[in-house]
Amino acid sequence: MTPSRNPAGGVFPPELAARLRERFPQVRDAAQAAREALEAFEREQAERQRRYQEEVERAKAEGKPAPRPPRKEEPAIPRYRTPTFEVPREVFRAVMEFLRDDPAFHMDYLSFCSAIDWKDRMECTYHLWSTVHNHELVVKVPVDRQDPRIPTVSDLWRTAEWHERETYDLFGVVYEGHPDLRRILLTDDWKGHPLRKDYVYEDPDWLVELAKLRQSEVAGVEPPLGERA
């Protein structure tokens, strides 16, 4: 029985992460921050365990019953198994151009771009991979949920053309400068963006109206089954 290895590419080369942070100090290494937070949490847990042991020893010496052990807690810190960087919207274009063109990074392959709806905010996600160095990372850009707008990268990676259309279709993110931004999977007259968390499942009014219209059309042409001769 072997535990699941971490096949997701592992840790991003630290010298490259430092290089990116040096060039763009606004960029936050989310995976590194999560690792540090987890380490701090584990240190705290070890400290609590140590204090508990001391109390047990003291109680033993004084002849009292042993105190109850501390409750085991699960950290609520998100783990990033794929190297993840949070990039503010202001430097987003510059960072993406740097990641693609810098020879040390050479991230020439965009796997996908999409978005995550966190209810209070929206995050645009991009997964980049280098065909030369075989390292990968995820770029996350927080945007305003009410009016999500972000510059397009379809001129840097042509993959983004369709993926941005898909994200526009399903999340309503507007990619500024995209050559042909229109719905791709849903019909042109679709209302709303289904992958948003507040999307209403029930048939919207306009769809119900349309169904009634179709039914009346059919009813006008053909008599109901029971009335046929």
Place this chain on the structure above:
Amino acid sequence: MPSLRTEELILNMGPQHPSTHGVLRLLVTLDGENIVEVQPDIGYLHSSVEKMMEHRNYTQNIALADRGMDYLSALVNEMAVIRAAETLAEVPVPERARYIRTIFMELQRLASHLLWLGTYGIDLGAFTAFLWCMRERELIMDLFEAVTGGRLHHVYFRLGGVNEDLPPGWTDRCREFCHYFLNRLDEYHKLLTGNPIWQARTQGIGVLTRDQAIAFGACGPVARASGLAWDVRKSHPYEVYDRVEFQVPVYTEGDCYARYLVRMDEMREATRIILQCLDQMPPGEVRAPRVPLNLKVPPGEVYTRVESPRGDLGIHLVSTGGETPWRVKIRAPSFVNLHALTEMMKGWKVADIIAILGSIDIVLADVDR
């Protein structure tokens, strides 16, 4: 001499068309017989699998991935979802289960490539290939049915292993099939590879250069036929792919013939992988104990990929610690390869549309999800 008045013609192909392999509509702009531009119109099979996954737990999502995505490589889809969840939750998996998974994924690759070869043959007017491929595919379906009970949709993989162990005698039958199949593969080569009609229809047609392949994010056999030596099984090994020997076929021509050759070579390599796995497979448990069906995945994010018969199938999984994922992004290989089609088609003749479209091997359920 007065010049002829010419104008461009828009030809509407599909959505119901026998050669689009599903429900795909192509808006082809023609100048005489030459293709100026192709605009695929997709979404006819959209079922919003990503939204449905947000409301089901991880075990239910295995069955959903089986059906809602690429239905010709159901087991690889299951692996994609499971790999993301197992990586984030650090689920232990018994050795034997890893081997069984690898064998089944490679059998699935054979079945998928065989169906592709057969239908591509029909597209180009070679009917015999279809009958031969279906004959061999039926044997793979029997092997699946003996273990999973299903032929297309299996729901065989589980978090932390597989559903149940192989029945007695199955490994012998599988080995027998592999040796039989290697001989049949030589027959396919005799039937098609040297066939002058086949070569005339595919050689030099629909060329995609290496740079274009990277720019469009093409993956799988399409990228490998364009000279991009990349296979997820080598670059990000999972299961036991780092313990078996196999070659990644790469061709530099980038035409339909190269894509055909890549898949033919891949079938040989897949058979090699299966035989090695059967030899190496240890006895023992096939499912880790104490992995609950409603597994709670700790909060976090991961992007994992597997090599589906169509290319790099990626899952970006975002969990907030509950029984259901918060967000699942499915990076479908057919979606990006279909986008690359718009570049491949430019400048070729009307008669090449079917040859080029067939050569990228799309599954529309995978494109639309």
